[in-house]
Amino acid sequence: GSLLESTHMMNQTTCPDASLDFTGRFLLPVYILVFITGLVANGWGLKSLLHNWNKQGNVNMFVLNLGLTDISYLLTLPFLVVYYSMGSKWIFGETFCKITRFCFNVNLYGSIGFLTCISVYRYLAIVHPMRAMGRITVTHSVMISVTVWLLVNVQSLPDMFFSKTYGNNTEKCFDTTDEAHVEDYLKYNLGWTLTGFCIPLLITLGCYGHVIVVLCSTNTIDKVLKQRSLKLMFILILLFSVCYIPYHVFRNLNLWSRVLKKQGICFKWSDGVYIARQISRVLVCLNSALNPLVYLHAHENIRAQLRRLIQQALVYSTTKLKTH
Template identity: 30%
Template structure:
């Protein structure tokens, strides 16, 4: 009897041990599954990332309340549209008048072709600003449809980077005119300049083509707003957009900035050798480089920081700073006419004659650029 009791006790202990082992295995499996199912940090698209929700076959976006409050803040609905409005009021008449005078009164030189294309790019950039102004004044609401949202986004970025590329072409052309005035005459022709400008326009269009191939406007769930480009849904291939914007900034900003800095430095070196009479032209040459860095560097740096950082609550604030810097970058289109055109006394005189018809001498053609820059101390053109 004692032996039977001992055997029963051992059997009970064995069964209890098996139960403990089974419970431990279940706990281990559950712990492992919980670790595997932990959501990974996903990369963010260029805009603020939002989650999708489908209601009655309509795709809506969901964003945190903090982010929504930032998009509806005074910075977004007041400061940014006011900045765009000021850029529009300054840039539209300045570039339109400059293009009109260049097209009707300027001598057809290689530099004139570059300047006309620059004025056109700046004019197209400011011409899309009324849509962005109304969008922000309406509290981040886009009432113009998906097609116009894509077109406005592509034209905005395309013409902005096209201006950067054209500024680089102008700087290189001036380097050739100053450092190699005689040997460069053979290929500094209006025809070759026109071909270069055509290549720049095609390059800018190709670089911004992906913006026209993806949906840009989404309604915001429960807000009665349709956002354009500011909030985009997360995608499985978000890594593509990171590499796309790295390539865009590298090809359309960093590389042109490097070429512009090298060519401007070479021009400054030649001008400073000429003494004090070229001091004014040297200052304007330096101003071109400084304005490009001041207006465009902040937005491009913030764009890379925004996209390369892990998703966090800081992204809304970082993107808000990016939108402000992007609005400030449009003022470069307002500064270009005064740096390149209106600084010239000859150009201002032609503008007065063209606008006020105050002189009978309207048959004299305007030379916006001499064959060698040092011949004029009052103008960079």
């Protein structure tokens, strides 16, 4: 212990620590706000989803699971509010600390997984409506949802085996790990970022890229519908870029700067990275309050609207022709 302490002290003299006080002051009001708005928005969203269940088709299953990931995460926020309001003192024990962090990770990667499923579903509905839509049954949606939950749990499970406290002092509850295991955690986190975030991001961007090309090159699709579909795409791309990209970039950079700090290598940017990491944690927890925006758009049955709008366009053009 004393050897560790002396090396830690030595590193502290070479590398000044960023202000930890900043984290609590910054995260506390956001957690309270997200808890209240998130519960209201998700409760309302799930209620209207269940109310209109039969009108929507099989995208429902993914939207329902998206709502469940959000609510499971929101229920852990009161414990974090207590933690930060007590000046980063954790009073619930290490096991519960790990469970809280696990729920956060499952929600985060569950959200990304189900948003990706919704994106693929939208892609099939617009680009291959005749071929794909009839073949996707409720059973398929349930099986895909179960697979997403399994993958997310498998990816998040190793996190539970990393220490979340300072040695025997259980008053801390780290969202990554302590200094002793930071190198291993960085390796694990890079793999996790690739499978849990980069691959879903590429799938989503691929789907939307193709959808945008189809929407912009087809003249039969109504202007309003085109704008609406593009708007939804921008909402989802915005969710990814605002909530998820900064979080993953700065989480890995922060871990890397900690590994360097441990080796006595200091960079001017490490404090900036630490602060950006805290801001990105706020942005990522906003996803639970913003996801209900997706409910609103998942409610519209695109195929029925497309058909109705095309019919209206045909009727309009034929009456125009007759009057001329």
